[in-house]
Each structure stands twice: as structure tokens, then as C-alpha cells.
Amino acid sequence: xxxxxxxxxxxxxxxxxxxxxxxxxxxxxxxxxxxxxxxxxxxxxxxxxxxxxxxxxxxxxxxxxxxxxxxxxxxxxxxxxxxxxxxxxxxxxxxxxxxxxxxxxxxxxxxxxxxxxxxxxxxxxxxxxxxxxxxxxxxxxxxxxxxxxxxxxxxxxxxxxxxx
Amino acid sequence: xxxxxxxxxxxxxxxxxxxxxxxxxxxxxxxxxxxxxxxxxxxxxxxxxxxxxxxxxxxxxxxxxxxxxxxxxxxxxxxxxxxxxxxxxxxxxxxxxxxxxxxxxxxxxxxxxxxxxxxxxxxxxxxxxxxxxxxxxxxxxxxxxxxxxxxxxxxxxxxxxxxxxxxxxxxxxxxxxxxxxxxxxxxxxxxxxxxxxxxxxxxxxxxxxxxxxxxxxxxxxxxxxxxxxxxxxxxxxxxxxxxxxxxxxxxxxxxxxxxxxxxxxxxxxxxxxxxxxxxxxxxxxxxxxxxxxxxxxxxxxxxxxxxxxxxxxxxxxxxxxxxxxxxxxxxxxxxxxxxxxxxxxxxxxxxxxxxxxxxxxxxxxxxxxxxxxxxxxxxxxxxxxxxxxxxxxxxxxxxxxxxxxxxxxxxxxxxxxxxxxxxxxxxxxxxxxxxxxxxxxxxxxxxxxxxxxxxxxxxxxxxxxxxxxxxxxxxxxxxxxxxxxxxxxxxxxxxxxxxxxxxxxxxxxxxxxxxxxxxxxxxxxxxxxxxxxxxxxxxxxxxxxxxxxxxxxxxxxxxxxxxxxxxxxxxxxxxxxxxxxxxxxxxxxxxxxxxxxxxxxxxxxxxxxxxxxxxxxxxxxxxxxxxxxxxxxxxxxxxxxxxxxxxxxxxxxxxxxxxxxxxxxxxxxxxxxxxxxxxxxxxxxxxxxxxxxxxxxxxxxxxxxxxxxxxxxxxxxxxxxxxxxxxxxxxxxxxxxxxxxxxxxxxxxxxxxxxxxxxxxxxxxxxxxxxxxxxxxxxxxxxxxxxxxxxx
Numbered sequence: 038x039x040x041x042x043x044x045x046x047x048x049x050x051x052x053x054x055x056x057x058x059x060x061x062x063x064x065x066x067x068x069x070x071x072x073x074x075x076x077x078x079x080x081x082x083x084x085x086x087x088x089x090x091x092x093x094x095x096x097x098x099x100x101x102x103x104x105x106x107x108x109x110x111x112x113x114x115x116x117x118x119x120x121x122x123x124x125x126x127x128x129x130x131x132x133x134x135x136x137x138x139x140x141x142x143x144x145x146x147x148x149x150x151x152x153x154x155x156x157x158x159x160x161x162x163x164x165x166x167x168x169x170x171x172x173x174x175x176x177x178x179x180x181x182x183x184x185x186x187x188x189x190x191x192x193x194x195x196x197x198x199x200x201x
Numbered sequence: 202x203x204x205x206x207x208x209x210x211x212x213x214x215x216x217x218x219x220x221x222x223x224x225x226x227x228x229x230x231x232x233x234x235x236x237x238x239x240x241x242x243x244x245x246x247x248x249x250x251x252x253x254x255x256x257x258x259x260x261x262x263x264x265x266x267x268x269x270x271x272x273x274x275x276x277x278x279x280x281x282x283x284x285x286x287x288x289x290x291x292x293x294x295x296x297x298x299x300x301x302x303x304x305x306x307x308x309x310x311x312x313x314x315x316x317x318x319x320x321x322x323x324x325x326x327x328x329x330x331x332x333x334x335x336x337x338x339x340x341x342x343x344x345x346x347x348x349x350x351x352x353x354x355x356x357x358x359x360x361x362x363x364x365x366x367x368x369x370x371x372x373x374x375x376x377x378x379x380x381x382x383x384x385x386x387x388x389x390x391x392x393x394x395x396x397x398x399x400x401x402x403x404x405x406x407x408x409x410x411x412x413x414x415x416x417x418x419x420x421x422x423x424x425x426x427x428x429x430x431x432x433x434x435x436x437x438x439x440x441x442x443x444x445x446x447x448x449x450x451x452x453x454x455x456x457x458x459x460x461x462x463x464x465x466x467x468x469x470x471x472x473x474x475x476x477x478x479x480x481x482x483x484x485x486x487x488x489x490x491x492x493x494x495x496x497x498x499x500x501x502x503x504x505x506x507x508x509x510x511x512x513x514x515x516x517x518x519x520x521x522x523x524x525x526x527x528x529x530x531x532x533x534x535x536x537x538x539x540x541x542x543x544x545x546x547x548x549x550x551x552x553x554x555x556x557x558x559x560x561x562x563x564x565x566x567x568x569x570x571x572x573x574x575x576x577x578x579x580x581x582x583x584x585x586x587x588x589x590x591x592x593x594x595x596x597x598x599x600x601x602x603x604x605x606x607x608x609x610x611x612x613x614x615x616x617x618x619x620x621x622x623x624x625x626x627x628x629x630x631x632x633x634x635x636x637x638x639x640x641x642x643x644x645x646x647x648x649x650x651x652x653x654x655x656x657x658x659x660x661x662x663x664x665x666x667x668x669x670x671x672x673x674x675x676x677x678x679x680x681x682x683x684x685x686x687x688x689x690x691x692x693x694x695x696x697x698x699x700x701x702x703x704x705x706x707x708x709x710x711x712x713x714x715x716x717x718x719x720x721x722x723x724x725x726x727x728x729x730x731x732x733x734x735x736x737x738x739x740x741x742x743x744x745x746x747x748x749x750x751x752x753x754x755x756x757x758x759x760x761x762x763x764x765x766x767x768x769x770x771x772x773x774x775x776x777x778x779x780x781x782x783x784x785x786x787x788x789x790x791x792x793x794x795x796x797x798x799x800x801x802x803x804x805x806x807x808x809x810x811x812x813x814x815x816x817x818x819x820x821x822x823x824x825x826x827x828x829x830x831x832x833x834x835x836x837x838x839x840x841x842x843x844x845x846x847x848x849x850x851x852x853x854x855x856x857x858x859x860x861x862x863x864x865x866x867x868x869x870x871x872x873x874x875x876x877x878x879x880x881x882x883x884x885x886x887x888x889x890x891x892x893x894x895x896x897x898x899x900x901x902x903x904x905x906x907x908x909x910x911x912x913x914x915x916x917x918x919x920x921x922x923x924x925x926x927x928x929x930x931x932x933x934x935x936x937x938x939x940x941x942x943x944x945x946x947x948x949x950x951x952x953x954x955x956x957x958x959x960x961x962x963x964x965x966x967x968x969x970x971x972x973x974x975x976x977x978x979x980x981x982x983x984x985x986x987x988x989x990x991x992x993x
Contacts, residue, residue, distance in 0.1 A: 102898040104934070104947070127926050129980035134938065135923070135931045138954040141961040154900070154961070161934050167830055168936025188925060188979070 065093065065119050066177030066196055075116060090116040097122045099151045103136065104165060111169040117200055118171065124195035125156040126180050128188050134164040162197050171199035234267040234342060236318030236409070240308035241326035242275035243658065248327035248458065250284055251363060257292055258815045259335040267339065273312040274298040275305070278658045306431045307424060309402065313412055321409050323432060327458045328403040329363060332815070333823035334454035338406065341450065348384065350439050351407035352448030353398040356455035363458055364984070373506040374398060376449050383449045388440035391447035392489070393496035397503050399433050400482070403455045407436060411444040427485040429478065437489040479504050576620065576674050579684050581610040586670045588691040592659035602670055604641065605650040612645040612672070623673035624657050628666035638673055659695050668693050730861065737854045739811040742786035746861045751854065753784065760786055766971035767915055767988055772796040775885035778909055780873055781892035784854040788866045791888070800881065804872045807852040813843040818944060830937050834944030846870070874902065883911040893918040895945045903962035910993050916959065917988040921949045925979030930954040940984065952987045964991040
């Protein structure tokens with residue numbers, strides 16, 4: 038399989054390989070990147086402590102401890118981490134590093150249940166990533182443009198690319 | 202006149218000869234690299250103590266002989282001298298106390314006159330240094346400052362409590378391209394770019410030989426040119442004389458306290474004070490540069506953007522302060538007003554409104570006469586206040602004063618005849634505080650009395666003194682000469698202090714007291730206890746050990762307010778776990794309240810001494826390259842040589858208090874976040890105070906609290922209130938932007954978020970206690986503390 042190569046701004050820092058792996062699911066901003074020769078880990082929770090070039094984290098909003106989840110993500114990422122999470126923005130507070138705390142009833146078996154606990158803002162994810170050691174954090178999808186937001190909290194899908 | 206003599210304080214280096222004449226001292230061989238010059242005045246003791254604490258925390262053995270502290274004291278009567286006496290036991294200090302208030306600007310010059318270092322760091326007594334600042338500056342001066350005559354440092358504008366950064370530095374203060382460290386070799390460019398920054402004392406470091414050479418040419422010129430910023434004259438003259446280049450360090454090395462008194466000291470309101478500042482600077486820059494210099498114009502634009510903004514100009518033109526000399530001056534400054542878009546979009550339409558037209562006419566009439574109302578008749582004003590009958594020497598006295606306008610008179614705050622509240626001490630001149638004139642915060646109209654909280658120091662000389670609180674008007678003088686009702690007078694008998702104690706000790710009498718083993722201590726026991734308390738390197742809690750109160754960072758007043766706000770349940774016969782006990786104030790309070798068993802759990806702050814860690818952390822921060830995230834503070838602490846989980850150097854305070862009070866509190870050394878605590882069992886009441894926001898996993902921490910709790914947990918934490926979203930359940934994650942510069946801070950939840958965390962952790966019911974969270978305006982957040990009772 039030979040992927041179509043589209044040069045992006047990331048190409049300057051991107052290792053070019055000849056062998057491609059199948060792309061992970063769409064909408065994560067990876068379609069436009071050259072993943073040739075890179076290992077991709079789509080579900081880090083299911084794969085022990087393995088490291089990979091590209092690691093995709095989709096359940097940050099369900100994590101018991103979001104900071105530790107992102108710190109672990111950093112440990113397992115060699116080139117690029119992708120975080121996809123339902124996010125919340127409070128207009129007027131885009132630079133505060135806010136993370137919404139969702140109401141959760143204590144389940145009988147906390148280990149088995151995976152309720153949604155958090156809904157971070159874009160800046161909250163940036164702070165989590167920077168604290169974990171990622172140096173370059175970019176938003177691929179979301180947050181929405183400023184003007185149409187109004188004053189009510191805005192919920193949206195956030196995709197973040199973070200590089201060590 | 203009150204000097205320290207060498208016999209009184211042999212540890213101090215007092216050079217009266219140099220200080221007394223306020224002139225330059227001969228430059229010695231550069232034995233001392235840096236003199237930190239701190240001019241201070243009456244009423245600044247607490248701020249000075251904070252400034253010295255942050256400075257000395259960064260002074261290590263490697264700075265011995267390189268750094269000296271020079272303090273010139275403007276005849277303060279608030280205990281500054283005792284503070285310096287304490288400091289002089291451990292640091293090199295040059296101290297001079299003037300026999301009268303010589304003014305703030307002259308005091309700045311005097312502080313440099315007593316310095317002997319190669320460089321002088323002008324340090325305002327109410328500012329502080331950021332962590333790592335001293336090391337970074339010393340390194341810069343040693344390695345890369347050969348061509349410099351001085352440099353400006355970036356600063357963080359903190360709130361009055363120095364707890365959080367208030368507002369970012371306005372762009373007009375900073376040089377162009379402010380994030381880039383630069384050296385300005387052209388003196389005019391240096392002035393144009395850094396001229397505003399040079400007005401801030403603590404951001405300014407100057408080579409002393411350059412300072413001396415300017416002052417030697419004409420010692421009176423700085424004060425003749427500008428009564429507010431003589432140091433700027435000296436710096437500007439040195440630059441223009443070719444003494445060297447000027448550097449700009451963009452890192453925030455200085456924590457500047459905002460909301461200081463300069464505006465109220467300059468004539469009543471922000472508008473008139475801003476005009477004063479602008480005028481002084483314009484006058485200074487005309488002397489230095491001339492009125493046609495491009496650098497002068499650039500500086501004027503910066504100054505007007507800061508101190509006479511278009512918003513203020515409009516306010517004065519259209520607002521209630523119109524018709525005074527202030528707005529005449531402002532309008533003189535505001536030549537190109539029509540260039541502002543808002544002049545056409547807002548000012549012109551509003552001027553067309555009839556009542557504003559009438560106001561403009563009235564304003565114009567007043568401008569013609571150029572004078573404000575002159576008070577002075579009988580029955581125009583009334584001042585009421587409760588003045589004390591007795592006081593101890595140097596005691597802080599707080600008074601609530603009510604100012605009322607009677608008849609048709611208005612007590613105006615605007616130039617040219619502003620009215621002030623005057624606090625005067627009459628009596629023996631020895632040690633008498635200087636008179637105070639406090640600007641009224643607003644115009645006082647009939648029927649709208651003004652209540653002001655005023656504090657003053659009792660004189661340092663014993664005897665009968667007369668304390669008067671009255672009104673004083675510019676151009677008129679004291680109004681009580683013709684209107685006795687406009688002043689309150691009382692004879693105060695000032696006596697010696699009964700027991701020499703730290704200043705905070707007397708306030709401790711009104712708070713709940715820790716258990717005391719003995720009702721009275723003998724003098725020798727008292728002295729021994731004081732010595733033992735002084736040997737503990739750092740205290741977090743102020744604990745009354747029976748006549749001696751430990752000098753904690755948390756003062757007795759703060760702890761009393763916090764304890765009252767927690768609304769502790771009845772602890773008699775119950776078991777209590779105090780997580781994060783530190784010096785044990787709350788553990789001892791629980792024991793005093795009748796708890797059957799109290800366990801004090803801590804680990805982190807007991808395993809390392811606080812000040813030692815601050816020094817280690819300062820060095821780590823100084824080595825972090827710009828743009829990089831510092832390492833985790835706990836990792837740094839555990840890897841450093843100060844980490845001693847066996848010797849427990851940080852538990853010295855707890856152990857001393859425990860021993861002295863004869864307490865039965867059980868200290869347990871465990872890591873709350875990581876160790877297995879099941880062996881401790883469950884406790885009826887768990888105190889989880891000021892710990893949550895230091896933990897990276899808040900939900901896991903609350904689950905642990907729930908597991909240890911048998912009945913109720915008292916949870917208190919740093920928090921935020923989000924303006925415009927009062928019911929938002931959100932938490933601020935402080936990954937890289939640590940609040941209060943505390944590297945161990947991680948989370949600040951809102952009150953609603955804390956409640957959700959508690960419920961998610963398994964608690965069945967949560968009740969908020971303490972004060973209501975603030976309600977900041979939309980778009981802003983307010984840091985605060987919240988406390989809850991969480992029931993199992």
C-alpha cells in the first residue's frame with residue numbers, strides 16, 4: 038500500500054520511511070501526514086507498556102486521573118501523540134487551562150465502569166501535554182472560532198497532536 | 202534622632218558618615234559585587250519583612266562577601282529597626298535610619314549613598330524577588346555585563362497580598378519585541394525603549410561608579426529636576442554621558458506589588474496622580490533629551506498610554522471631576538484627541554446630549570476661575586473616630602473613622618484643593634511617627650458619609666501624646682482651626698511594652714490557644730523556649746507555646762480565621778486524622794477540642810526543610826532554559842541532598858511544639874498519595890486541609906480520604922471562581938503555570954467541581970462551609986479557598 042503523500046508543516050521534523058502502515062481511523066488529522074514506516078498504537082490501554090511512534094489516546098475523558106494518563110502517553114510516544122476528546126470551552130476563559138468535571142455516581146465496581154469524568158478545554162489539554170513533557174502541542178480539530186461562541190459553554194470535538 | 206550605635210548592634214555595619222550627607226561614597230575596590238539597596242518608610246514593616254525573606258532565601262554561602270543589603274529607613278516607627286536587627290544576625294546589612302522623613306525620592310539616593318558594591322540593585326521595600334532571580338542576576342553581572350551601565354529586569358505585577366499575578370505588564374512599559382533579551386548601545390534608544398521601565402525601582406540595576414560620577418557633577422541636580430524620579434535622571438544622564446549600554450532581561454525576576462500608595466499620595470485620585478506622574482516624567486525627559494528629540498516623543502507616547510489614557514481623558518472631560526486643574530492639565534496633554542476613533546464614535550455623540558452640554562458649560566465656568574471650593578467655615582464637616590486611651594510603644598493602632606459633610610459643603614478629592622484625612626501625633630518629638638495625610642477615596646457629599654479604616658503606629662517615646670484625626674485641605678491647612686467638629690483629639694498615654702515579643706504575639710491572645718503545659722513560664726524557661734523556637738529554620742504555623750508564639754508564615758490572625766471558617770464539628774471523644782499536618786496547628790487544635798485520639802500524618806514537608814528546598818528549587822529554575830518546562834518539584838526534592846525521610850529536618854517545629862505542649866498527638870510519617878494507609882484504620886473526622894491542590898490525582902486522593910473516613914471529612918483547598926459562569930463545575934490544571942510560584946500546585950477546582958469530586962469519590966453528602974466564593978466579573982477568574990464537609 039502506497040499512501041498519498043501530502044507535505045505539511047510537520048514534514049520538517051518528520052522521519053521519512055518507505056513502508057506504510059494502514060492509517061488509523063479518519064478524522065484524527067493523520068490522513069495528511071506521511072506515516073510511512075511508523076508504528077501506530079491506537080489503543081494504548083490494550084497494549085501494555087509498549088511504545089510506538091504514533092500513539093492515539095481516545096479515552097482521556099474517561100480516565101480516573103487525566104494527568105497520569107497523559108504522563109503515561111508521553112512515556113509511550115516516540116514521535117507523535119494524538120488525543121481525541123470531547124471538549125468544553127468557556128467563552129472568555131480560553132487561556133485558563135480549565136477542565137470540566139462531569140457528575141459521576143460512584144459505581145459498584147470502579148475498575149469495570151468507564152463513565153465520562155472530564156471534558157477538558159483546549160488549553161487544559163495543552164497544559165496537560167506540556168506538563169507531561171510534550172513540547173509541541175497543536176490543535177487539529179477544534180476549538181470553534183471565537184466570534185460565534187457567545188457566552189454559553191461550547192462543547193466540541195477536540196483533536197490534538199503533541200510531539201515530544 | 203535615633204541611630205543604631207555599634208555598641209547596640211555590633212553585628213550591623215553602620216556608616217553614618219556616608220549616609221548622613223546623602224552624597225556619593227568613594228568607590229572602593231570592588232569587594233562587594235552587588236548592593237541591594239532598599240529604601241523604606243513608616244508603615245512598610247510587613248512588606249519589608251516579606252521582601253527580605255524572599256531575598257535571604259536566595260542568599261546562600263556562595264554569595265558570602267558578594268552581596269550586601271543596604272536599608273535606609275525614613276524615620277519609621279513601626280518596628281523596622283527590630284526587623285533589621287534580626288536580619289543582621291545572619292546577613293551583611295548596612296542600615297541607616299534618618300531622623301526625619303526626608304521623602305521617598307531622597308531616600309532612594311540615600312540608599313545608594315550607603316552602598317559599597319560594584320552594582321546597586323534598587324529594591325522597593327514592598328516588592329520581592331522571583332525564585333532564582335538573585336542567582337541569575339549575579340551570574341549576569343559576572344559574565345556578561347562588561348559593557349553595561351545598568352539593566353532592566355522583567356517583572357510580574359502581583360496583587361497586594363503577593364499571592365497571585367494580578368495583571369500583565371502593559372505593552373507601553375516594555376521595550377519593543379519584549380521577549381528578546383537585548384543590549385541598547387545607543388543611549389537615546391536605551392531611553393526610548395527602557396525609559397519607563399527605569400522608573401520602577403526593583404527592576405533597575407545600575408553600575409555604582411556611573412551613578413557616583415553623575416552625582417559628583419551636581420549633587421542637587423537629580424532632586425531639582427524631578428521630585429519623583431531622581432534615579433531616572435541619574436540613569437539618563439549616565440547613559441547620555443556615554444557611561445555604557447543598557448541591558449534588558451525579559452525574564453520576570455521581580456514580583457512587583459500593585460496597588461501601592463503612590464496614587465493616593467499624589468493628590469487624591471488616579472486621574473490627578475496620573476497627571477502628576479506624566480508631568481514629572483515629561484519634565485525630566487525634556488531636561489535630558491530636549492523637546493524635539495524623537496526619543497522624547499516616543500517616551501511621551503508611552504507615558505500617556507500608561508498614566509493618562511484616552512479613557513481617563515474622556516472621564517475627566519465628561520465625568521464628575523470636570524472643572525479642576527487636573528483636567529486642564531490632561532487636556533493640555535491630550536492634543537491629538539481627535540485622532541482617536543472613540544472620540545468620534547463615543548465622545549462627540551455623548552457631548553450632544555443636553556445634560557452633558559450643560560455640564561460642559563459649568564465645567565468651562567469653573568476652569569475660568571481655576572480654583573476649587575475652599576472649605577473653612579464652621580459646621581461644614583464632622584469627623585468621628587474612636588481613639589485609644591492607652592497604647593504601648595510602637596503598637597499598631599487601627600481606627601475606624603467616619604467623615605461627614607454637613608450643610609452644602611462637599612469634601613472634594615480633586616485638585617487644586619483636595620481634602621485629606623490627617624492623622625497627627627503631638628507630644629515629645631522623640632520617636633514620634635510622621636504625620637499622615639490620607640486621600641479621601643471619593644468625594645464626600647452631604648448625606649453620604651465616608652467610612653475609612655486608618656492605622657497608625659504609637660510613638661516610640663513614652664508619655665502623654667495627643668492623637669488627632671481631622672481634615673486638611675490643600676491651600677487651607679487644618680480645618681479644625683475654625684471648625685472644631687472636623688477633628689477628633691485625644692490624649693494617649695504611651696507606656697513601655699509589657700513583654701518583649703514578636704509583633705504578632707499580642708494578636709494571638711484573641712485566637713483559640715493551643716494546649717499549654719504550664720500556665721506560666723519562668724523567665725529562664727521563657728528565654729530558653731524563645732531560643733528553641735528561633736533555632737527552627739522555618740515555621741509554617743503560628744502556634745502559641747505558652748507565652749511564645751512561633752513565627753509562622755501563617756499568622757495567628759489567618760489561622761484563627763481559617764479555623765473559624767472550617768466550622769469543625771464537636772470533636773469531644775472522637776478520633777481525628779490530620780492529613781498534611783506540617784507544624785501541627787490543627788492537630789493541636791483538635792486535641793484541645795477534646796478529641797480522644799489525634800494522628801498527625803505528613804511526609805513531604807517533614808522530610809525536607811522548607812527554606813533549603815526553596816534554595817534548591819531556585820537553582821533548578823535558574824538552569825531551566827527559556828521555553829522549557831522545569832522538572833517535577835517532588836522529583837527534584839527527593840533527588841536532592843536535602844531529602845532526609847529518616848532525620849526529618851522539617852519536623853523540628855512539630856516536635857518542639859509537641860514537646861512543649863505535652864501533646865499526645867501521634868505523628869505518623871507516611872506518604873499519603875502512595876503508601877498503604879489501611880493499617881491506620883478509620884477515623885471519625887479527617888482533616889484534609891490545604892493538601893488536595895498539591896496532588897496530581899485529586900480524585901484518587903479523595904477516594905483515599907473516603908477510605909480513611911468514618912463519619913465526616915473536612916476538605917479545604919485552593920480554588921477558583923469563574924466570572925460569568927458561577928455554576929461551572931471545572932478545575933484549573935496548573936501544569937506549567939503554577940499559581941503563587943509554588944511548583945507543587947496542580948489543581949484549583951471551583952466549589953461545584955469539588956462537590957462533584959467528593960460525590961464521585963464515594964461521599965454521600967457534601968456541605969459547603971466558610972465564606973461564599975467570590976463572584977468575579979465575566980471574563981475573569983478569582984482565586985479563592987473553599988471548604989466542604991463531606992459525609993461518608
